[in-house]
Amino acid sequence: MTAASILDRSDFDQLLALLVDEGYQPIGPILEGGRIVYGPIDSSSDLPAGKTDLHDGGMYRLVDRQDDALFGYNLPSDSWKQYLFPPQTLLWSAVRSGGSFSVNPPTSEAPRYALFGVRACELAAIDIQDRVFDGAYPDPHYGSIRERVFIVGVNCVQAGGTCFCASMGTGPELTDGYDIVMTEFIDEDEHRFLIRSGTTAGGDVLARLPLAPADPTDCSHADALIAEAATGMGRTLDTGGIKELLYENAEHPRWDDVASRCLLCANCTMVCPTCFCATTEDRPTLDGATAERWRTWDSCFALEHSYIHGGPIRVSVRSRYRQWLTHKLATWIDQFDTSGCVGCGRCITWCPVGIDITEEVKAIRTEEAAHAHR
Amino acid sequence: MTKPKLAVWKFASCDGCQLSLLDAEDELLAVAGAIEIANFPEASREVLPGPYQLSLVEGSITTPHDAERIQAVRAESEFLVTIGACATAGGIQALRNWADVAEFTRSVYATPAFIDTLDTSTAIADHVTVDFELRGCPISKEQLLEVVNAFIYGRRPAIPEYSVCVECKRRGTTCVMVADGTPCLGPVTQAGCGAICPAYNRGCYGCFGPAESVNLEALLNEWRRLEVDEATMVRALRTYNAYAPEFRDASEKLEASL
Known part of the structure; x- marks a missing residue:
């Protein structure tokens, strides 16, 4: 780990300016219609200073903070997936010529994003999508965006009502995978960031900033704040033996219970930072001269998603919810050697009826334990 | 030809x-x-x-x-x-x-x-x-x-039958039901409009009719939690697609309870 330094709030915009100079397009948290979402930022005045967010099952509210913290919120409603794995991607286009046709890759150059305010759970999610898209069959579309990304992480010094990264071992502190990482401090009349680099590129940027050396008390102060966040998680998930638990309970009555509440709206999969399902569509022009193949986000909650010859294989609500949860927490481990859940809690907050993944697992575990006891 | x-x-x-x-x-x-x-x-x-x-x-x-x-x-x-x-x-x-x-x-x-x-x-x-x-x-x-x-x-039209929520999320619109407590028919309505109303902070009116699979009972329970009364729910379900079977059955059930 590189040595930590102190960046004063008044110099924060220099960091942004440096990254813009380097050719990056900064994306970060912004206020939009009373919510915090990710969007392009030009200066620190675009950040949601003095705002924080309350989260519970199916409930989100933005409220004022007592201070002007730039990163004093928990999590935006959308995730970095919107940028790294966009909702719509042109895969290729084809042009007819004579009796044949040629296929051409997209001509537009991949953007160079600097992601500002990446949380530990979100970096873990990016790492999971890296495994998904850079496995045995690397995806060039994801790769071309991902390899150019500059990551400015921000450690969490508070936890939201639906957070459970501590249970999933993904946060609240960023441990690696970032170019720069910061912890925001606000005491009395000082507003500062403890900052360090994680890569050479990050180090080169820090070398050009007016930084002060951090003293050991700054580092221990940051550690204490992060530790406090770890104990303040609104949710917990017991992951012990979770794969076996879910494999053994494919017929558990709890799946019928959750099916009575689930809307099949697919919101959980859309907001999940690791869900990667997509469908492809061919769009020929009416004259048949050209065609395009597009990839768009899809969801295992959609009937069409399980359509194979003869019809869809997951028709009931129960089978679709079970597929999602079991993949996320169990089969994902076999498939990608990691859980598919990072504990960000978005699926809980943004479920319109507040279905809670931690509660569903708890119910299955508790009832199974009671059954085993009899 | x-x-x-x-x-x-x-x-x-x-x-x-x-x-x-x-x-x-x-x-x-x-x-x-x-x-x-x-x-x-x-x-x-x-x-x-x-x-x-x-x-x-x-x-x-x-x-x-x-x-x-x-x-x-x-x-x-x-x-x-x-x-x-x-x-x-x-x-x-x-x-x-x-x-x-x-x-x-x-x-x-x-x-x-x-x-x-x-x-x-x-x-x-x-x-x-x-x-x-x-x-x-x-x-x-x-x-x-x-x-x-x-x-x-001679191919199958690519017309998705899932919910409006998918379109909201794709365009980056924050959920109006979760963030504002606005009753919305989006979770039970078929996509196709591009999720116009939620993008303007309005709940979905259900113009595209029921999505491929719906759970109206669960949605209406959530509306009750948002303090929407039964008569308002009946009106919400009885607009352009009032007689689509899923909307029709739900509104008739509600009306019977009034």
Whole structure:
């Protein structure tokens, strides 16, 4: 780990300016219609200073903070997936010529994003999508965006009502995978960031900033704040033996219970930072001269998603919810050697009826334990 | 090679859906290049005789005359596509299905004896076999072009049947129900409009009718938590797709409890 330094709030915009100079397009948290979402930022005045967010099952509210913290919120409603794995991607286009046709890759150059305010759970999610898209069959579309990304992480010094990264071992502190990482401090009349680099590129940027050396008390102060966040998680998930638990309970009555509440709206999969399902569509022009193949986000909650010859294989609500949860927490481990859940809690907050993944697992575990006891 | 012939038919409707075809300004020449617009009175007085390879049917069946006419349309159509909420669910005029039509005619028309109408407004599929139903009040121009395009190439139209929520999330719109407590029909409504209303902080009105699988009971329970009363729920479900089976059954169940 590189040595930590102190960046004063008044110099924060220099960091942004440096990254813009380097050719990056900064994306970060912004206020939009009373919510915090990710969007392009030009200066620190675009950040949601003095705002924080309350989260519970199916409930989100933005409220004022007592201070002007730039990163004093928990999590935006959308995730970095919107940028790294966009909702719509042109895969290729084809042009007819004579009796044949040629296929051409997209001509537009991949953007160079600097992601500002990446949380530990979100970096873990990016790492999971890296495994998904850079496995045995690397995806060039994801790769071309991902390899150019500059990551400015921000450690969490508070936890939201639906957070459970501590249970999933993904946060609240960023441990690696970032170019720069910061912890925001606000005491009395000082507003500062403890900052360090994680890569050479990050180090080169820090070398050009007016930084002060951090003293050991700054580092221990940051550690204490992060530790406090770890104990303040609104949710917990017991992951012990979770794969076996879910494999053994494919017929558990709890799946019928959750099916009575689930809307099949697919919101959980859309907001999940690791869900990667997509469908492809061919769009020929009416004259048949050209065609395009597009990839768009899809969801295992959609009937069409399980359509194979003869019809869809997951028709009931129960089978679709079970597929999602079991993949996320169990089969994902076999498939990608990691859980598919990072504990960000978005699926809980943004479920319109507040279905809670931690509660569903708890119910299955508790009832199974009671059954085993009899 | 002769081009397939297209016919556009009107039943009880406002014409908005068929005008979507004329509204396809940039693509209209390409459409005319790929298909012969043979019978489209809104566009041209020249009507070529059938049979038609592709028929777009707008509107619902509300008169004995139309109930016969749709049979004739079906007979001279190879591939019949209904366009819009009227043709696929009976439209806003299906509100008559819960009312006394004789009373309506008495209060609206000076000489009700001249009015020959049915007690109900029903979907085209209640009368003839329909090959594809395109949803919406009005339909989406892009989806209509996709259906025409798919027909020309003999492929299945890429018309998703999942919820409006998917479109909200794709365009980056934050959920109005979760963030504002605004009642929204999006989770049970089929995508296709591009999630316009939530993007303007309004709940979805259900213009595209029920999504492929819906759980209205669970959604309405959440509306109750948001302090929406039963009468308001009935009204919300009884708009353009009031008589779509899932919306109809839910509103009738609610009404029975009032």
